[in-house]
Amino acid sequence: MRHCCVIGGSGFIGSHIVEKLTLRKKQITVIGRNALPSRKLPESVHYVPGDYGKKNFLMDVLRGVDEVIQLAYASVPKTSFENPLSDIRYNLPATVTLFEVAGRLGIDKLVLVSSGGTVYGNATKIPILEEHPTNPISPYGITKLATEKYALMFNELEALPIVCVRPSNAYGDGQRPFVHQGFVATAMASILQQKKITVFGEPGTIRDYIHVSDVANGIIAALDHGIPGAFYNIGSGVGRSNQDVLAEIFPLADAVGLQPSIKTAPPRPFDVPVNVLDSTKLFKETGWKPLISFPEGINKTWQWFYEIAGGTPGKRRLPGI
Numbered sequence: 001m002r003h004c005c006v007i008g009g010s011g012f013i014g015s016h017i018v019e020k021l022t023l024r025k026k027q028i029t030v031i032g033r034n035a036l037p038s039r040k041l042p043e044s045v046h047y048v049p050g051d052y053g054k055k056n057f058l059m060d061v062l063r064g065v066d067e068v069i070q071l072a073y074a075s076v077p078k079t080s081f082e083n084p085l086s087d088i089r090y091n092l093p094a095t096v097t098l099f100e101v102a103g104r105l106g107i108d109k110l111v112l113v114s115s116g117g118t119v120y121g122n123a124t125k126i127p128i129l130e131e132h133p134t135n136p137i138s139p140y141g142i143t144k145l146a147t148e149k150y151a152l153m154f155n156e157l158e159a160l161p162i163v164c165v166r167p168s169n170a171y172g173d174g175q176r177p178f179v180h181q182g183f184v185a186t187a188m189a190s191i192l193q194q195k196k197i198t199v200f201g202e203p204g205t206i207r208d209y210i211h212v213s214d215v216a217n218g219i220i221a222a223l224d225h226g227i228p229g230a231f232y233n234i235g236s237g238v239g240r241s242n243q244d245v246l247a248e249i250f251p252l253a254d255a256v257g258l259q260p261s262i263k264t265a266p267p268r269p270f271d272v273p274v275n276v277l278d279s280t281k282l283f284k285e286t287g288w289k290p291l292i293s294f295p296e297g298i299n300k301t302w303q304w305f306y307e308i309a310g311g312t313p314g315k316r317r318l319p320g321i
Helices: 012-023 055-062 077-082 084-105 139-157 183-192 212-225 242-255 280-286 294-309
Strands: 003-007 027-032 046-049 067-070 109-113 162-167 169-171 197-200 209-211 231-234 262-265
Touching: 003 012, 012 027, 012 212, 055 084, 067 084, 067 212, 077 084, 077 139, 084 109, 084 139, 109 139, 109 212, 139 162, 162 212, 169 183, 169 212, 169 294, 183 197, 183 242, 183 294, 197 242, 209 212, 209 294, 212 231, 212 280, 231 280, 242 294
Parallel strands: 003 027, 003 067, 027 046, 067 109, 109 162, 162 231, 169 209, 197 262
Antiparallel strands: none
16 A cells, blocks of 8 residues: 655645545545644544654654655745745745655655746746746745755756646635635635625736646646656646636525625736646646536535535635634
């Protein structure tokens, strides 16, 4: 039985990865920052709380592990813009420490989950290929790119088999709203709590929205079949503005008697106007492709939010609130 360690495995994307890996009869260890996992994990999963930036801690946990998926990250684009030094301090050293330990222990495969939404910066051509120039305009994207460069260095000089994946904008059940990341979750939660939905600019930014289940499958495909030293986009290849997303959500809200309200705010400097990914490379090399259409994914996500909310509109309890 292969032993896989998922760092950040109780997070939004990580919890979906862990659930899929357990169905494949893998032994799973999850490393998380909190004393208890932030999301419910399968009973067979071994959860270890701790700081993955501590070398001795990692040496103990990763001994006997065959594969590692690194998803942990301590900031989002907005918070990185507010405090660039913290974005570097809490993310880059820990990831480099992981590479050092993984190389020393002879890990068979390590997947670094980067960010397709930020490392490229302002796109010169849509959809974006992996060979597109990387000129991020947020500290978050710059630090993500730096971790990729370290990954390439360890792959080249230490023969550490690292694969880098760049997912686009994941959405789906389990995503927390109001954390400055995840427009779909925040829009749905705003509707359920009768708050205004903020859209930055008109018609808002254009993003490549992909259901979290498809993102999880893409990361696992890269783990199984990705070539060490390679980069893979994980996206739908379709761009949708904030207004396009809301047009898909509003009929669902209207069907249960909820009237959404929008507030338009000025564009934010760290938001690129358009980001849409080309995932042909991942498809050709692993056979992965997205399986959940956008309307289906939005409907599933809305049902999840609506069912867990309970209570009356305006007094609904939602995850992360």
